[in-house]
Amino acid sequence: MRTGFPPAGRGQSVGLLGGSFDPAHAGHVHITREALRRFGLDRLWWLVTPGNPLKDRGPAPLAVRMARARAQMQHPKVSITDIESRLGTRATADTLMALRAAYPGVRFVWLMGADNLAQFHRWQNWRAIMETVPLGILARPDERISARTSPAARIYRHARLPAQASHLLARAEAPAWCFVNVPMVDVSSTAIRANGDWYSAG
């Protein structure tokens, strides 16, 4: 495998938690543990993005966010990676295409908090993402209703896997998505930045 690419073997299921991680926090750690438990995943990678295509504000430097993410999350099944900057991708649809080419035989599952399902129809080629990989959605404070009534949830309602069957998600054929109503941790990077407890370029 190329330098800086996390290991994954043929037949394994890998959950992908993409994020700005600006900074990483206890909410990310919590949903990572829940996703490993609930979705039948062998491994889980944090994809620390070079920059969210929908966010105007540039995040803290990638190396700074990677270091904080590594300090927050230590688990034998979890890898923290800047693989999107190595692949030269930002849009999730492009990242998934590149990962599937780089890791033949690996089953990828895209993971996200409920806030991102509510916005999902604004992502580049979002339908292609839906048709390519299963989606695991984790509850987030104040976002459960907007997620479940979102355009993506409505258009793909036929592809919803009930929460009781969440452990089957990694083996399901796309389109498939599953919303799990896990206990919630009310933390966000926005709140941490607002407290001034994080990187400042000045």
Ligand SMILES: Nc1ncnc2c1ncn2[C@@H]1O[C@H](COP(=O)(O)OP(=O)(O)OP(=O)(O)O)[C@@H](O)[C@H]1O
């Ligand atoms: N407390 C949380 N509960 C559930 N999901 C979360 C939580 N925090 C982050 N996530 C999810 O983790 C992924 C990465 O999140 P991100 O790095 O943007 O953190 P954030 O706290 O949402 O940041 P910001 O406040 O800057 O938008 C997203 O899919 C997001 O929905």
Ligand SMILES: O=C(O)c1ccc[n+]([C@@H]2O[C@H](COP(=O)([O-])O)[C@@H](O)[C@H]2O)c1
């Ligand atoms: O591909 C897109 O159009 C797209 C639009 C918005 C967000 N994303 C991805 O969603 C993940 C969560 O982003 P964020 O900034 O909410 O942490 C991260 O991997 C982004 O690259 C992707």
